Amino acid sequence: MPSKIIYSQRVFTNGALQEASVYINDGIITDVLFEKKQLPAVEFIDYGNLVIFPGVIDAHIHINEPGRTEWEGFDSATKSAAKGGITTLIDMPLNSSPVTIDADSFDKKIEASHHQRHVHCGFWGGLVPSNAHDISGLLHKGVLGFKAFLTHSGIDEFPNVTAVDLRNGLKQLKGTGMPLLAHCELDSEHKGLVAFEKNPYSYKHFLQSRPKAWENDAVRQMIALCREFETPIHIVHLSSAEVLPDILRAKEDGLPLTVETCPHYLFFHSEQIPDSDTRYKCTPPIREQANNEQLWQALESGLIDFVASDHSPAPETIKEIQSGNLWEAWGGIIGGQCLLTATWTKAKQRGHQFEDLAKWLCENPANFIGFGQSKGKIEKGYDADLVVWDPEVSYEMKKESLWCRHACSPYVGVELFGEVVATFCGGEAVVENGELGHLGRGRVLGFTGE
Numbered sequence: 001m002p003s004k005i006i007y008s009q010r011v012f013t014n015g016a017l018q019e020a021s022v023y024i025n026d027g028i029i030t031d032v033l034f035e036k037k038q039l040p041a042v043e044f045i046d047y048g049n050l051v052i053f054p055g056v057i058d059a060h061i062h063i064n065e066p067g068r069t070e071w072e073g074f075d076s077a078t079k080s081a082a083k084g085g086i087t088t089l090i091d092m093p094l095n096s097s098p099v100t101i102d103a104d105s106f107d108k109k110i111e112a113s114h115h116q117r118h119v120h121c122g123f124w125g126g127l128v129p130s131n132a133h134d135i136s137g138l139l140h141k142g143v144l145g146f147k148a149f150l151t152h153s154g155i156d157e158f159p160n161v162t163a164v165d166l167r168n169g170l171k172q173l174k175g176t177g178m179p180l181l182a183h184c185e186l187d188s189e190h191k192g193l194v195a196f197e198k199n200p201y202s203y204k205h206f207l208q209s210r211p212k213a214w215e216n217d218a219v220r221q222m223i224a225l226c227r228e229f230e231t232p233i234h235i236v237h238l239s240s241a242e243v244l245p246d247i248l249r250a251k252e253d254g255l256p257l258t259v260e261t262c263p264h265y266l267f268f269h270s271e272q273i274p275d276s277d278t279r280y281k282c283t284p285p286i287r288e289q290a291n292n293e294q295l296w297q298a299l300e301s302g303l304i305d306f307v308a309s310d311h312s313p314a315p316e317t318i319k320e321i322q323s324g325n326l327w328e329a330w331g332g333i334i335g336g337q338c339l340l341t342a343t344w345t346k347a348k349q350r351g352h353q354f355e356d357l358a359k360w361l362c363e364n365p366a367n368f369i370g371f372g373q374s375k376g377k378i379e380k381g382y383d384a385d386l387v388v389w390d391p392e393v394s395y396e397m398k399k400e401s402l403w404c405r406h407a408c409s410p411y412v413g414v415e416l417f418g419e420v421v422a423t424f425c426g427g428e429a430v431v432e433n434g435e436l437g438h439l440g441r442g443r444v445l446g447f448t449g450e
């Protein structure tokens with residue numbers, strides 16, 4: 001017997017939008033009936049023609065609590081996620097203090113999130129030069145994989161790894177099935193760095209200071225390691241399209257390689273970014289339109305597996321909003337809340353339907369984080385994590401509509417399609433009619449509690 005039935009004429013289930021009643025009990029979808037079917041004394045919510053979609057899974061976000069909560073905390077990050085139709089967030093290990101690199105720091109993360117998880121959260125552990133021996137402890141605790149930087153991370157406590165460190169880490173990971181995620185930029189001295197330092201307000205100089213070659217070299221190194229260790233490797237936030245042929249070859253060879261890109265690479269392009277507008281600064285950078293067109297094509301062909309926000313917030317002062325100094329500004333895009341709507345806005349323009357969107361934002365990230373059997377689809381037996389939204393409505397994104405801690409986002413002032421009406425996590429509405437509902441009910445994915 002369900003405790004709740006959610007109905008719409010457009011439910012995304014079995015690969016298509018169709019009329020359905022979604023039966024929910026105890027946080028689980030117990031049935032999907034292809035008709036309008038009420039039951040006596042059971043709560044029935046009729047969403048008419050709105051789209052009911054699997055909750056979006058954002059496999060790449062930075063929640064800076066504990067330690068840098070003034071940048072972003074669990075409360076604001078997960079409320080903002082729910083407002084954007086996201087029901088699961090996977091947090092990166094480097095922006096809190098302490099950084100998540102051993103079992104103790106992981107416990108501190110979990111503790112900090114108590115009563116503030118308004119959507120489900122999972123955690124990546126960090127691989128840094130000194131901690132290969134902490135990998136098994138972190139895995140035992142329940143991290144979903146490990147993140148490493150091939151260049152300076154921006155956080156001194158989270159140093160980048162060398163090829164030797166990567167090998168040590170991969171030896172530990174081999175056989176566990178858990179992925180190693182890599183920030184792919186291999187820096188080297190070049191003229192563009194000096195030129196950028198002299199022209200710190202120029203986006204063109206910033207872009208040239210972080211060339212595609214840095215990213216290409218790093219991705220190629222990770223592909224070689226993937227080939228050598230035959231263990232899952234994931235390229236986060238791919239920005240350089242030049243390395244796509246290498247990725248194609250690796251995938252054709254059957255290597256366990258996965259790739260994500262971000263909405264900002266798909267939505268914006270460098271030709272339209274004004275100088276001194278530090279909201280657009282991220283690393284690797286947002287590149288030229290022609291490059292980004294190739295990223296789109298790679299996403300469309302399945303070469304890029306999914307889209308994740310890489311929401312990486314900082315206060316306006318650290319983002320250098322007033323000064324416009326790109327050299328000094330924190331590199332990171334604020335806009336996790338726009339993952340669904342920004343991706344949809346561009347996808348819609350390119351003639352995509354909901355099948356593609358579900359693959360890029362729900363099914364493929366669910367598989368990647370190891371929860372493909374319980375999340376990412378609206379089917380019997382799956383978790384009742386759902387978003388109800390109107391994909392046809394368009395509006396200009398306002399600062400006050402962003403619920404993250406700092407709203408200095410490049411999406412402010414931009415026209416977006418798609419408005420979230422309700423977000424259900426484990427069958428309970430975290431957002432209802434655009435307002436906050438049931439809070440503090442998000443689970444920790446994979447956490448063993450030991």
Ligand SMILES: [Zn+2]
Pocket residue numbers: 060062092310312
């Ligand atoms: Zn990131």
